[in-house]
Amino acid sequence: MSLEKAAEFLLGHDNYHILTHANPDGDTLGSGYALCLALQQLGKNAGVINTELPKKYLYLTDGVREQDFEAQTVVSVDVADEKLLDSNRPRYEGKIDLCIDHHSINRVNAPLKHVDSEAAANCEILYRLFPIMGVTMTKQIADCLYTGVSTDTGCFRYDNTTADTLRIAADLLEAGAQHAYINKVMFETKSKKQLALEQAVCDTITYYFDDRVAMIAATLEMRRKLGVADDELEGLASIPRRIEGVLVGITLREREEGGFKVSVRSDSHINAAQLCAKFGGGGHAAAAGCTVKGSLEEAKQKLADALEEFL
Amino acid sequence: MSLEKAAEFLLGHDNYHILTHANPDGDTLGSGYALCLALQQLGKNAGVINTELPKKYLYLTDGVREQDFEAQTVVSVDVADEKLLDSNRPRYEGKIDLCIDHHSINRVNAPLKHVDSEAAANCEILYRLFPIMGVTMTKQIADCLYTGVSTDTGCFRYDNTTADTLRIAADLLEAGAQHAYINKVMFETKSKKQLALEQAVCDTITYYFDDRVAMIAATLEMRRKLGVADDELEGLASIPRRIEGVLVGITLREREEGGFKVSVRSDSHINAAQLCAKFGGGGHAAAAGCTVKGSLEEAKQKLADALEEFL
Numbered sequence: 001m002s003l004e005k006a007a008e009f010l011l012g013h014d015n016y017h018i019l020t021h022a023n024p025d026g027d028t029l030g031s032g033y034a035l036c037l038a039l040q041q042l043g044k045n046a047g048v049i050n051t052e053l054p055k056k057y058l059y060l061t062d063g064v065r066e067q068d069f070e071a072q073t074v075v076s077v078d079v080a081d082e083k084l085l086d087s088n089r090p091r092y093e094g095k096i097d098l099c100i101d102h103h104s105i106n107r108v109n110a111p112l113k114h115v116d117s118e119a120a121a122n123c124e125i126l127y128r129l130f131p132i133m134g135v136t137m138t139k140q141i142a143d144c145l146y147t148g149v150s151t152d153t154g155c156f157r158y159d160n161t162t163a164d165t166l167r168i169a170a171d172l173l174e175a176g177a178q179h180a181y182i183n184k185v186m187f188e189t190k191s192k193k194q195l196a197l198e199q200a201v202c203d204t205i206t207y208y209f210d211d212r213v214a215m216i217a218a219t220l221e222m223r224r225k226l227g228v229a230d231d232e233l234e235g236l237a238s239i240p241r242r243i244e245g246v247l248v249g250i251t252l253r254e255r256e257e258g259g260f261k262v263s264v265r266s267d268s269h270i271n272a273a274q275l276c277a278k279f280g281g282g283g284h285a286a287a288a289g290c291t292v293k294g295s296l297e298e299a300k301q302k303l304a305d306a307l308e309e310f311l
Numbered sequence: 312m313s314l315e316k317a318a319e320f321l322l323g324h325d326n327y328h329i330l331t332h333a334n335p336d337g338d339t340l341g342s343g344y345a346l347c348l349a350l351q352q353l354g355k356n357a358g359v360i361n362t363e364l365p366k367k368y369l370y371l372t373d374g375v376r377e378q379d380f381e382a383q384t385v386v387s388v389d390v391a392d393e394k395l396l397d398s399n400r401p402r403y404e405g406k407i408d409l410c411i412d413h414h415s416i417n418r419v420n421a422p423l424k425h426v427d428s429e430a431a432a433n434c435e436i437l438y439r440l441f442p443i444m445g446v447t448m449t450k451q452i453a454d455c456l457y458t459g460v461s462t463d464t465g466c467f468r469y470d471n472t473t474a475d476t477l478r479i480a481a482d483l484l485e486a487g488a489q490h491a492y493i494n495k496v497m498f499e500t501k502s503k504k505q506l507a508l509e510q511a512v513c514d515t516i517t518y519y520f521d522d523r524v525a526m527i528a529a530t531l532e533m534r535r536k537l538g539v540a541d542d543e544l545e546g547l548a549s550i551p552r553r554i555e556g557v558l559v560g561i562t563l564r565e566r567e568e569g570g571f572k573v574s575v576r577s578d579s580h581i582n583a584a585q586l587c588a589k590f591g592g593g594g595h596a597a598a599a600g601c602t603v604k605g606s607l608e609e610a611k612q613k614l615a616d617a618l619e620e621f622l
Contacts, residue, residue: 156467156480157498159491163481169467170477180470187468191555195513202510244502 003125006114007132009098010039015072016046019096021079022086023261023289024050026057026151026186031077031100031122033060034144038126038135045069051086054231056185060147063140073097078122078148080282081107100125105273105282120160123148127168139176146177151186154238158286159268190235197228201236207246208304209311214240215303217252217260217296237263237287248272248307252292252299259293262303270310278306314436317425318443320409321350326383327357330407332390333397334572334600335361337368337462337497342388342411342433344371345455349437349446356380362397365542367496371458374451384408389433389459391593392418411436416584416593431471434459438479450487457488462497465549469597470579501546508539512547518557519615520622525551526614528563528571528607548574548598559583559618563603563610570604573614581621589617 001009018035020028032048039046045067053061074096079085080103082093096110102125104117119125123145130137149169153161156169173179190198197218204217218233233253240249247267252260262279265287266272272288279302281290292299312320329346331339343359350357356378364372387407390396391414396403407421413436415428430436434456441448460480464472467480484490501509508529515528529544544564551560558578563571573590576598577583583599590613592601603610 156477157491157494161484161490163484166467166477166481166484170474170481173472173474173477179472180468183468188549188553189555190553195516195554199510199513202506205506238499242499242501243506244500 001114003129013073014044015069017071017074018048019076020050021084022051027121027148028078029057029060030144030148034126034141036064037141038130060144120165121148121152137175142172142175142177146172147182155187193226193228194232197226211245212247214243214246215250216240220254241265260299262290262292264288312423312425314440324384325355326380328382328385329359330387331361332395333362338432338459339389340368340371341455341459345437345452347375348452349441371455431476432459432463448486453483453486453488457483458493504537504539505543508537522556523558525557526561527551531565552576571610573603574600
């Protein structure tokens with residue numbers, strides 16, 4: 001459906017639950033809170049439903065009012081598949097009224113969908129949607145949208161960044177987005193513990209396929225020893241991809257419940273989403289994730305085996 | 312002088328030597344080669360005079376013609392002080408005809424100066440200058456200008472990034488700048504050796520003033536052991552500033568000739584340029600450099616003493 005139709009739908013309904021995906025990132029949370037602020041500005045009831053809200057994203061909730069109401073309308077943002085609702089899946093599966101997303105493969109089962117895979121970030125879509133709805137851009141909304149646009153493009157570093165992305169970011173700066181603060185929190189700040197963990201994780205680097213693939217691992221033992229929470233591990237995923245000559249960088253994070261949460265970062269040579277799909281995961285061509293069972297050695301071997309056909 | 316006057320001067324002369332600063336970065340080199348390409352496009356003779364050209368910047372020379380001519384006109388780009396010409400100083404000191412710069416303190420002795428400290432990068436100034444000169448934007452010029460704009464803003468992460476900066480970057484993308492390649496080379500790629508060096512350097516972290524200051528050091532011994540060249544050390548400077556709670560991050564790189572090359576990165580609390588000025592160096596409020604003599608312990612102590620009055 002067109003953006004105009006999506007705007008019409010949103011204006012014609014009320015009492016919104018806005019769903020974000022599990023292991024939330026800046027784009028799904030930025031989208032969620034931006035839409036919530038926009039709907040509340042129009043006099044509607046709205047709330048964001050997350051599986052979790054890591055501390056560093058708390059500023060996104062500035063200006064959001066807590067409202068007590070019964071959900072009538074459900075909208076998902078940046079959710080490619082209802083599986084990714086995780087702990088919210090039982091309550092909301094099959095009940096999404098409108099899905100707004102930018103993933104090239106979207107499997108959400110909803111009567112109304114606006115999916116624009118040309119958008120570098122889902123927040124770009126909302127940036128275009130809000131004026132059609134008559135929403136006034138505020139500093140708070142600009143902070144949310146900037147967060148999504150910046151995080152999904154690696155702060156405008158990645159290939160998905162377009163001239164449009166940069167012009168939208170320019171407008172958001174003019175609307176008051178606290179860009180330097182946001183980028184510092186999202187990309188630069190690490191605790192002493194995280195730095196120590198990175199040191200430990202870098203010691204685990206193993207190379208495959210003539211150094212074209214590099215894997216690193218964060219084990220539960222390392223995390224316990226250093227006292228690092230799971231949500232502090234996000235930055236690790238970009239480490240192996242940065243090594244000269246490495247086409248695919250893979251980061252394994254051991255899970256409390258067994259097995260490994262796997263992040264794949266890839267150059268243009270290999271489609272990370274296709275690789276992860278082999279393990280029931282998904283994402284984008286350059287960045288995707290999945291879960292792999294077994295011991296660390298087994299998990300690495302499974303990934304190496306799956307990579308064989310791509311290289 | 313105004314941009315219009317600078318354009319008039321450049322159109323009215325010929326046989327250019329374009330000077331960049333020592334320890335060159337993306338903005339001085341991007342400015343140098345962009346201006347060289349622009350002048351050659353207008354049928355003039357021009358060459359860029361560097362103290363060195365690190366390998367990763369080689370793409371900036373794409374499309375630049377080697378011309379054999381006698382220098383008649385000297386222009387400096389992104390050079391705040393003639394001292395920074397280093398090995399080129401004896402030949403060019405006092406002979407600069409036009410100085411184009413964006414540093415808030417510019418000490419170059421030249422009859423004509425266009426200094427715009429509002430510009431996040433010197434390349435922003437050239438982006439505005441070229442249309443006045445009638446220069447056609449090419450992919451090669453766009454690559455050079457994008458390199459300067461991106462590197463001097465930490466890929467649009469830092470506080471100096473403005474809406475204008477982002478719109479200029481958008482235009483450069485549309486002109487064909489290979490942004491993803493440039494950002495990968497400038498910000499992401501590190502060799503296995505560099506990664507190992509980072510590991511070693513992080514082990515040297517020391518904190519001062521209740522952890523508000525962090526210092527790291529790369530010694531000649533580490534470099535020799537790992538076989539890392541001096542120009543591969545650039546990325547180290549951003550490490551200490553990234554630690555949560557750290558206001559000033561200081562990186563010391565031991566010099567072959569004794570003493571340490573010092574990079575200071577600072578939050579808004581402390582002016583890095585003022586600190587470095589105490590040791591005869593300079594730069595910007597957020598990022599500056601200087602040289603400090605003595606052993607590692609002595610150098611660190613001198614820096615800590617100098618910091619005392621700022622904290």
